[in-house]
Amino acid sequence: xxxxxxxxxxxxxxxxxxxxxxxxxxxxxxxxxxxxxxxxxxxxxxxxxxxxxxxxxxxxxxxxxxxxxxxxxxxxxxxxxxxxxxxxxxxxxxxxxxxxxxxxxxxxxxxxxxxxxxxxxxxxxxxxxxxxxxxxxxxxxxxxxxxxxxxxxxxxxxxxxxxxxxxxxxxxxxxxxxxxx
Amino acid sequence: xxxxxxxxxxxxxxxxxxxxxxxxxxxxxxxxxxxxxxxxxxxxxxxxxxxxxxxxxxxxxxxxxxxxxxxxxxxxxxxxxxxxxxxxxxxxxxxxxxxxxxxxxxxxxxxxxxxxxxxxxxxxxxx
Numbered sequence: 001x002x003x004x005x006x007x008x009x010x011x012x013x014x015x016x017x018x019x020x021x022x023x024x025x026x027x028x029x030x031x032x033x034x035x036x037x038x039x040x041x042x043x044x045x046x047x048x049x050x051x052x053x054x055x056x057x058x059x060x061x062x063x064x065x066x067x068x069x070x071x072x073x074x075x076x077x078x079x080x081x082x083x084x085x086x087x088x089x090x091x092x093x094x095x096x097x098x099x100x101x102x103x104x105x106x107x108x109x110x111x112x113x114x115x116x117x118x119x120x121x122x123x124x125x126x127x128x129x130x131x132x133x134x135x136x137x138x139x140x141x142x143x144x145x146x147x148x149x150x151x152x153x154x155x156x157x158x159x160x161x162x163x164x165x166x167x168x169x170x171x172x173x174x175x176x177x178x179x180x181x
Numbered sequence: 182x183x184x185x186x187x188x189x190x191x192x193x194x195x196x197x198x199x200x201x202x203x204x205x206x207x208x209x210x211x212x213x214x215x216x217x218x219x220x221x222x223x224x225x226x227x228x229x230x231x232x233x234x235x236x237x238x239x240x241x242x243x244x245x246x247x248x249x250x251x252x253x254x255x256x257x258x259x260x261x262x263x264x265x266x267x268x269x270x271x272x273x274x275x276x277x278x279x280x281x282x283x284x285x286x287x288x289x290x291x292x293x294x295x296x297x298x299x300x301x302x303x304x305x306x307x308x
Binding site: 063 | 192246248253279
């Protein structure tokens, strides 16, 4: 294996990564990560307002990963059923990075949804949220396509996403959520 | 009808529904991965109550956080309350939010816009 852990460490240190994880996401893991982030933000004496915002957005971002894995068919190749996420803090903002494999078919659908969300102004986003909340179908897991709208609304930023085509079947989907303080 | 009491956990709120007194409290965090299962007992109990309402029904929602998976279930709870109100249950909803928590205030306003019951926004002052 050709990994220099010191380089890795320095890179993460430079980027002020507070927490990072690669692997399979379980409900228990999410509970722990949320607890860790909450106590880290407590120690940093973050104002209640920013703490709640980051926590809320983190819940949505991580549960998106969780539901995504939950929905995957068993035919997904080994290694494609793990995800990565990192949480970083700069002086003026928190950033949540997530990454996961997605089938090319679903990538197209997701991209269209994300582009729609990005095309909306804050007031339109609010209306859209209420529309999906009131009329949208709910999946059996309880997700209902509200997560990304909520992230865009609460962060007040356009969604910064990318799809990197890996092969004929899969793309790697990455999302950077910036939460200004 | 019997009381419904669900104790809170790190991911789910405390729920107390007293049909005899016409009181419902939802308090804490609501961030389960699967919220439908969690809210089902409450939605069922409200359905039953809708058939035999008290003159007044006082509802307190004191949520610190809720995820979008819960937001649909909370809407289902409000829709049941709307029916209870139409059946003469005199529903009054207090939506509590912490001082400075604009997101939670806005979330209450979103529901208020959808649901045809008077909402009262109640600010919780920071200790």
